[in-house]
Amino acid sequence: MVDLVVEAEDLRHSYDGNRFALDGVSFTVRKGEVFGLLGKNGAGKSTLIKAMTTLIRPSSGTLRIFGMDPAKDGKKIRARIGVVQQGESFDFTTVEGNFDVYGVLWGIPRAERRRRREALIQKFGLEEVRRQRSFDISGGQKRRVQVAREFIHGMDILFLDEPTVGMDVIMRRTLLDSIREEVKGGLTVVFTTHNLEEADYVCDRIAVIDEGKLLVLDEVENLKRLYGGKKTIDLTIDMGSAARFIPALTQGLGPGTSVMPEGDSMVILTDDPKDSLAKILELSQKMGVQLEWISVRKNTLEDVFLRSVDHGGEPLGSA
Amino acid sequence: MSSFARSITEVNHLEAPNITRLIYRNIKVNTDPGSLTILIGLPAMYLVFFGFGFASLQSSASGGSSYLSFLTPGLMGFQAVMAGTVGGGMLWADRRWGMLAQLLVGPFTRLQYLLGIMLTSVAFGLAGALVMLGIADLLLGALPVSLIGLGFLLAVIAVGSIFFGSLMLLIAAKIKSNTTYNSIQILVLFLVNFASTVFYPYSSALPAAIRVLFAINPLTYIADAVRAGYFGAYTTTVGYEVLVLCAETVAVLFLAVRAYMRSDVSTE
Known part of the structure; x- marks a missing residue:
C-alpha cells in the first residue's frame, strides 16, 4: 500500500x-x-x-x-x-x-x-x-x-x-x-x-x-507519451507564410498530431513522424512555402506542458 | 554526503520552549550596533544634552534643584516607547523580508510569534531603562531609588512597553509602505514624547490643546509612575494613572492582536 x-x-x-x-x-x-x-x-x-x-x-x-x-x-x-x-x-x-x-x-x-x-x-x-x-x-x-x-x-x-x-x-x-x-x-x-x-x-x-x-497529473514518461506523442518536429518556414500555411498544415496532418505555432516556427507533436514529415514536404511544395529548418526529436516535458495548457488537459489522441 | 533531511523524529532537539527560541532570535537579529546605538544612544543623548542644557537654565530660574534628577525617570519611562518601536519594527521587517511567512510555516503559532515580539519589546524596554539608570548614576552619584521603587518602576515600564509594542504592531499590521510606516512612527514618537511629562511637568499654564494631549498620552502616566517609583513618592493620582495605563494597554493589545491575526503574512 x-x-x-x-x-x-x-x-x-x-x-x-x-x-x-x-x-x-x-x-x-x-x-x-x-x-x-x-x-x-x-x-x-x-x-x-x-x-x-x-x-x-x-x-x-x-x-x-x-x-x-x-x-x-x-x-x-x-x-x-x-x-x-x-x-x-x-x-x-x-x-x-x-x-x-x-x-x-x-x-x-x-x-x-x-x-x-x-x-x-x-x-x-x-x-x-x-x-x-x-x-x-x-x-x-x-x-x-x-x-x-x-x-x-x-x-x-x-x-x-x-x-x-x-x-x-x-x-x-x-x-x-x-x-x-x-x-x-x-x-x-x-x-x-x-x-x-x-x-x-x-x-x-x-x-x-x-x-x-x-489539467494533468501523471508520471513524467506517461505524460510524454500521452501528451507529447512519440516524436516532436520543429519547423521554421519563410517569413510571411505562416498565416496561410499553419491552418492548411493543421488540417492536412490529421488526427494524432498537434501543431503549436510560434511566429514563423512551429512545434508539431506526432505519433507518426515519418508520415507527418511526408505531408509537411508535400504541402509546402504544393503551397510554395519554403522550409527554413526542420528537425525531428524526442518530445520533452515542455511539449507536454504547452500541449496540456493549450488544450485544457486533453490528451493528444482526444484533440 | 549523508542525507540532511532526516525525519524530524531522528533529529535531536533542544528542550527550550518555542517562545524562548523566538525571543533569542528577536534579540539576536535586533542587536546590531546601529539598532543598539539608536535604541540606547538617543535617550542617553537626551539625558546628557537636555539634562545639562536645561539644568543650567532651570537652576538660574529656580535656585538649583536638579533637572537631571527629574529627567532621569522620565527617560527611563521613555524606554517603553523605544521598546515599542523595536516591536513594531520587528513585525514590519519580518513581513518585508519574508521571515514572518517563513516563521509561520515553522513550528510556531501566530500567537507565539506575537508573544515573542511582545516579550522582546519588554526585554528591550527594561534593559534600556537600566542603562539609563546606570548613566544617571554616573552623572548624579547616589540615586534616590529604592529596591521596591525599582521593582515598581520596572513593572510600569514593562506594561508601557507592551502598550507601545501593541500600538506599533497595530500600525505595522495595517501599513505596508516603508515610507508611510516610518513617517507615522516619527509622528507618534514626536507626539508622545513632547506631549508628556518626560521632559517637563504638567502645568495648567500649558495651552488647552496640549493639556488634552498630556491627559490622553500613556507616556504621561508611565513617566509619572516611574518618577513616583524613582523618588518613592506614591500618590493616589499615580495609582489612578497606573490603572488607566493598564486599561489602555489591554485595549490596544486587543486591537493589535486582532489586526495582526487578520493580516496577510506574505510580502507580495
Whole structure:
C-alpha cells in the first residue's frame, strides 16, 4: 500500500471572493516521491503551496497532510515540513548567522547545528560569502542560502517553490542532485518550477495547473507519451507564410498530431513522424512555402506542458 | 554526503520552549550596533544634552534643584516607547523580508510569534531603562531609588512597553509602505514624547490643546509612575494613572492582536 503524505480533494480558494486561485483541485502526493507542480505565472501553484504549508486555509474542499487536517493540527504538521518560499526570507545578519538563528528556531542543539551549518555551507558553495550580510549577496547566492538553510533541520516533506531561480547551471544541478539524494533517504518533495528541463530531471510525477485547475497529473514518461506523442518536429518556414500555411498544415496532418505555432516556427507533436514529415514536404511544395529548418526529436516535458495548457488537459489522441 | 533531511523524529532537539527560541532570535537579529546605538544612544543623548542644557537654565530660574534628577525617570519611562518601536519594527521587517511567512510555516503559532515580539519589546524596554539608570548614576552619584521603587518602576515600564509594542504592531499590521510606516512612527514618537511629562511637568499654564494631549498620552502616566517609583513618592493620582495605563494597554493589545491575526503574512 502506498503511503500518502498529501491528500487534496476538490480544493477551492479565493482571495477576493470572485476569482478562484484554486478551482476544484484534487491530487495526492506519495511518500518518497518528487512531485512537480508546473504552471504559468498566476496559475495557482504558490496558493497550493501556501495551503499545504498551512499559511492559508482553503475556502472549501478537503486537505490532509500526514493524515492530519491543517486547520486543526497546523503546528504538528509544520513541525514536520520544510519550506523554501518563492520570495526572499532572511534575518538581518550574516549568512552563517542566518544558519545559526534558523537552527535555534528549529531547536537544533549547538554541536549538531554547527556540524550541519559547515556541511551545508560547503555543499552549496557559500564559503566566500559566509561572513557577509545576507542582504548584500547576489540573487543566486541568496537563493542558495535559502535552500541550504532549510536543510539545517529534519523534515518529512520539503516544499520548494521555484528554488532554482537565479542559480547558475552548476549550482542548479547540485541542488537537483541533492534533492534526489534526500529522496533516496525517504524525503518527500513538492517542487514548483518554470524550468521544464529541471522538472523532467528531478520529478517522479508532475501535475500541470492552469487558472486554478489541475489539467494533468501523471508520471513524467506517461505524460510524454500521452501528451507529447512519440516524436516532436520543429519547423521554421519563410517569413510571411505562416498565416496561410499553419491552418492548411493543421488540417492536412490529421488526427494524432498537434501543431503549436510560434511566429514563423512551429512545434508539431506526432505519433507518426515519418508520415507527418511526408505531408509537411508535400504541402509546402504544393503551397510554395519554403522550409527554413526542420528537425525531428524526442518530445520533452515542455511539449507536454504547452500541449496540456493549450488544450485544457486533453490528451493528444482526444484533440 | 549523508542525507540532511532526516525525519524530524531522528533529529535531536533542544528542550527550550518555542517562545524562548523566538525571543533569542528577536534579540539576536535586533542587536546590531546601529539598532543598539539608536535604541540606547538617543535617550542617553537626551539625558546628557537636555539634562545639562536645561539644568543650567532651570537652576538660574529656580535656585538649583536638579533637572537631571527629574529627567532621569522620565527617560527611563521613555524606554517603553523605544521598546515599542523595536516591536513594531520587528513585525514590519519580518513581513518585508519574508521571515514572518517563513516563521509561520515553522513550528510556531501566530500567537507565539506575537508573544515573542511582545516579550522582546519588554526585554528591550527594561534593559534600556537600566542603562539609563546606570548613566544617571554616573552623572548624579547616589540615586534616590529604592529596591521596591525599582521593582515598581520596572513593572510600569514593562506594561508601557507592551502598550507601545501593541500600538506599533497595530500600525505595522495595517501599513505596508516603508515610507508611510516610518513617517507615522516619527509622528507618534514626536507626539508622545513632547506631549508628556518626560521632559517637563504638567502645568495648567500649558495651552488647552496640549493639556488634552498630556491627559490622553500613556507616556504621561508611565513617566509619572516611574518618577513616583524613582523618588518613592506614591500618590493616589499615580495609582489612578497606573490603572488607566493598564486599561489602555489591554485595549490596544486587543486591537493589535486582532489586526495582526487578520493580516496577510506574505510580502507580495
